[in-house]
Amino acid sequence: DYWHKGQWYRMLPLFEAVEWLQPAYILVWSVGAWHMSYNIAAEVPTPQEKQYWYQQGIEFLKKGLSYPFNANKYDLYFELGWTYYNKGKDYPNAVKYLEKAIKYPHPEVIDDALAHAYEKNGQIDKAIKHWEFIRDNYPAFFDIANRMLYDLKTKGKATP
Numbered sequence: 001d002y003w004h005k006g007q008w009y010r011m012l013p014l015f016e017a018v019e020w021l022q023p024a025y026i027l028v029w030s031v032g033a034w035h036m037s038y039n040i041a042a043e044v045p046t047p048q049e050k051q052y053w054y055q056q057g058i059e060f061l062k063k064g065l066s067y068p069f070n071a072n073k074y075d076l077y078f079e080l081g082w083t084y085y086n087k088g089k090d091y092p093n094a095v096k097y098l099e100k101a102i103k104y105p106h107p108e109v110i111d112d113a114l115a116h117a118y119e120k121n122g123q124i125d126k127a128i129k130h131w132e133f134i135r136d137n138y139p140a141f142f143d144i145a146n147r148m149l150y151d152l153k154t155k156g157k158a159t160p
Helices: 008-021 026-043 047-065 075-087 090-101 109-122 124-137 139-155
Strands: none
Touching: 008 026, 008 047, 026 047, 026 075, 047 075, 075 090, 075 109, 090 109, 109 124, 109 139, 124 139
């Protein structure tokens, strides 16, 4: 009900209660952090408050990763990498956490995100190698990988 009414602040104690009772429940960490970094940050009026809530979401994800049973799965590494990439435009940290995510069984889209993060971080050679890996290992991504490789090799930058 709080979610649908946009009452993000009222959700925070609920996230804290669930994470205290069920710290292995990955969804509480990812949804809680998303609401902090995206929804609450979008609603507050000042840049300082936006940055504060973005950082609160980051810290919430890192807290989730501090539990050993969460640190051996891709999920929270991906969420952290994606938040750095998409919300923070912090590409070095995006690469750092997306690289950790692919160390564990993960969906193909995580590799796609990492290849884009390499490019945004100026690591064109790594982006090319990763798109080659994607092209050779994930048939569903064959066409997009070839397009990205063409753009990176001819223009030095891929088309989104």
